[in-house]
Amino acid sequence: MPNSKARITEIRPAGPDHQVLTVEGSKSSSYRREPCPDCPWCKDSTGIFPAEAFRHSACTAFDLSRNIFSCHQSGSKKPAICAGFLLNGAANNLSVRLKLHKGEIADDVVDGGRELHESYRAMAIANGVPENDPALARCRDA
Structure with missing residues (x-):
């Protein structure tokens, strides 16, 4: 079934x-089964995305x-949950827990x-976000 209700509600440079x-309004339960080639959760992709993306x-x-x-390669019309996120960042995420x-x-x-x-915080710091950045203050590591 097409994901026709997905809509972009905010764009942040x-x-x-x-x-x-x-992206909001998606009823899709699509998710990646394996990290994509330049998945930001993979250590070998460190530095591909700017620190500001991790703050956002x-x-x-x-x-x-x-x-x-969501996986950046999925796009906004058919968003899919990122595999790296599911493996190491979603344990405390309410939406993911409900889907599970x-x-x-x-x-x-x-x-x-x-x-x-190992965690969102570790990924963000490895990609240039200062460890004491307020954007990371509420991140759960486990």
């Missing part, structure tokens, strides 16, 4: 060639957050043999 979108997306790692970190409970996300996500950042 995150550098000259990057932006972070907020930090809210996905807040306790009981309803915001989901409803069976909309299975236990079939793998790292593909790639080393992932």
Whole structure:
């Protein structure tokens, strides 16, 4: 079924060639089963995305957050939850926990043999966000 209700509600610049979108209204339960080639959760992709992108997306790692970190390659018309996020950043995310409970996300996500950042905070810091940045203050690490 097409994801016709997904709509962009906010666009935040995150550098000259990057932006972070907020997409709302999606009823999709699509998720990636493995990190994409330049997944920011993978340590070998560190430095590809600007620090500002990680500041904008930090809210996905807040306790009981309803915001989901989506795969940047999925696009805004058919958003899919990022595999790296599911593996190492979604344990405290309310929306993901509800999807798991409803069976909309299975236990079939793998790292593909790639080393992932241990937490959202670790990923953001590795990508240039200062460890004491207020954007990271509410991030849950476990």
